[in-house]
Amino acid sequence: MGLTYAEGMAASPYLNRRKLMVYDVSPERITLLRDMGLFDVYEDIEACVPTADVVFLAVKPFHSEELFERIRPLVNENQIFVSLMAGVTIETIQQGLGVKKVVRTMPNLPAQVGKGITSYTEAAEVSRVELIMVRNLLDTTGK
Numbered sequence: 001m002g003l004t005y006a007e008g009m010a011a012s013p014y015l016n017r018r019k020l021m022v023y024d025v026s027p028e029r030i031t032l033l034r035d036m037g038l039f040d041v042y043e044d045i046e047a048c049v050p051t052a053d054v055v056f057l058a059v060k061p062f063h064s065e066e067l068f069e070r071i072r073p074l075v076n077e078n079q080i081f082v083s084l085m086a087g088v089t090i091e092t093i094q095q096g097l098g099v100k101k102v103v104r105t106m107p108n109l110p111a112q113v114g115k116g117i118t119s120y121t122e123a124a125e126v127s128r129v130e131l132i133m134v135r136n137l138l139d140t141t142g143k
Contacts, residue, residue, distance in 0.1 A: 101130065112141075
């Protein structure tokens with residue numbers, strides 16, 4: 001589902017002609033992502049997370065703790081974290097990363113063809129302006 005959202009955002013006007021930063025650990029996936037030509041692809045998480053304004057967390061829930069451990073030292077209080085992980089609560093993400101601004105989403109399969117409906121909820125620390133920005137990014141795959 002992460003790739004679906006990445007493709008939608010890359011095709012949208014919201015990135016102001018900059019490329020979306022994408023990180024992956026799989027050599028095969030990294031090659032695929034680079035071949036697409038839509039993204040700045042990173043093999044080193046330390047090179048991309050600290051510079052991101054919005055970080056989408058798109059891993060299987062059982063990988064969340066490992067991900068939190070890896071990126072916790074790299075985050076800052078101004079970043080917004082958008083979770084595509086099923087079953088991982090806002091509070092778990094806040095505690096795992098030591099952050100406040102978290103948006104939790106529940107995407108659906110039609111997002112893969114631009115007809116998705118993504119429900120979401122946010123932590124109290126996410127401002128109205130920030131939530132509109134996140135909603136615009138989520139809407140790149142539907143509504």
